Amino acid sequence: MVKIKNLEASIEDKKILKGIDLDINPGEVHVIMGRNGSGKSTLANVIAGNEAYELDNGSIFMNDEDITEMSIENRALNGIFLCFQYPVAIPGVSMAYFLRAALNAHLNHQGKEEIDALEFLKNSKQILGELGLDDSFLKRSINDGFSGGEKKKSEILQLLSINPKLAVLDETDSGLDVDALRTVAKGVNKFRNNNNAVLIITHYQRLLDYIKPDIVHLMIDGKIVKTGDMSLVEKVEKDGYSWLEE
């Protein structure tokens, strides 16, 4: 589904990604772990097309289509969804307006009719209920005045509404209490199926207690240095990352 080849990227002339290769197939959950500053979030942003980063080398393919030069919105319309580590607050734009605009952009792209207001509300309320959020959430401005947990639940609400092909979770588990963590994990597990994939970027094992990954990658200094199964997570929890540098 997603093939990343020799990806190199920098920001303000500082090289962050130094040759990333990654193959993600439908139905898989991948995890990337690494220390702060290893380039995990940069990778998530570069996959989503954030123009703040300079792509120096490499390519990204989505279902055999080269999306390396594709705009942010076209990547999203082609199935890439970034769950933001720090979702921005946008006062003055309601969640309902935003979510419906995003959904309709996807439906237009797929050549389908836009969603009518009643159907949109029905679908959204069902997801809100599953995330333990009140219906009034839709009336609030995007992430404005949201608690840390609400921000992350808002990302999951968007994920479940848009239903992309690849969900990239950029430290979605950070700053969450255990109840919120469970709710977020429940949402991600609901999203998972054999036709989509999930890439989780995290520091901690605790999210992985609820979302079982298929493949684990360890990242150091802009490179994936080790790939394996869940046992890698346990080793990192026990020994940290320094053994990888020996």
Added chain:
Amino acid sequence: MVIPGLKSNMINNFKKDCLKRFTSNGFPTRKEENWKFTSSRNLAKFENHVEEIPSIEHLNIDDNTLLFINGILDQGSLNNFKFNDKLNISDLDEITDNSILEFSDNFNEDSIFNLGISDFKKGFYFKFDEKLIIEKPIKIINYYKADQNFSRITSFNIFHVQSGSEISFEENDIYEGMSSFNLKLNKFIIDDNSVLKFGKFNQGVDQNHQLSYNYFTMKKDAILKIDGLNKQSIFNKEFIEVDLNDSGSDVNISILNLGKNNDHLDNNILINHNAESCTSFQHVRNILDNESSAVFNGKVIVLEGAQKTDSNQSNKNLLLSDTSNAYSNPQLEIYADDVSCGHGSTTGALNEDSVFYLRARGIKKTDAIKILIKAFAKEVVDEFSLSSIQDISEIALDSWINEQH
């Protein structure tokens, strides 16, 4: 209806004093605080006076409208005005109570205010009945049509909302004809326990200059709400001064300015807390594109006895181009010790992270930018007290955004 009365010398004396002050001081220079970022140089070129009375047949004037043609009340619209039995209208020539003509020191010292008083031809004192509740806003249409270029059109009127009343005005200026400098002076007297809502939608035309002085004097437990949207004007400067003279009064001012090309939009707001337990709130937002500029001079003065004052002023500027400019000068002068006063000002471009966030959900870049501009504007438009001004502002805002992006 206008009741003819005896002529008094009061207004003539006022005019003479003002002319003397203007002659002595001339047009203001940039050394003056309120004119630091706005040049009055061009205003001096507008010396001609309108001679002909323009036709108004093409205007749609209903029985809820007071029409002012080149600054002077149109008798026809007054005769047709459905509330004309609920107010007394006197010619300012006949004013015998000097307090009605009193203005703040700030206005009296302003050179162009003096020019305006000395220059206006005919003005009226509108005194609405006590305990008068008019739910639908009264439309005030100022129709300007100069028959020669560089005309100066001056108006001066006084509106008095008596105690226990609630009245709304929705002001709209229409410009036709040759280039003009429209100098508008208004005084609003708001008595005890009354409400005045004053909404203004101002869309200029390229060659016109608009300068207005609005002075509001408020008594006990009075409420004043001012909504304004200004767009498309190479010179639009507005002075608003509010005197909160007795306890329990509340003023809310919310203004949105949309600037493009060489537009220049300037708001000067002074709120004088002269009594205790009053509240005031100013919120001015400017969205500026191309080479446009905006000025915010906002000041709150809390006098020594004005304890329990609650005041806030906010100015936010969104710059959509590298060549647009916003000058922001929020000021507080507090002489009382038991008050809550805040002020803040921000100026910046669209947040790139917000654009990225929306685009990352599949929303096109141009649409993302439009959504963010509208959101910035909506925060002040949503505060407008008059739904009619809110509605027309939303339409104007949408078309302005679509024209620009």
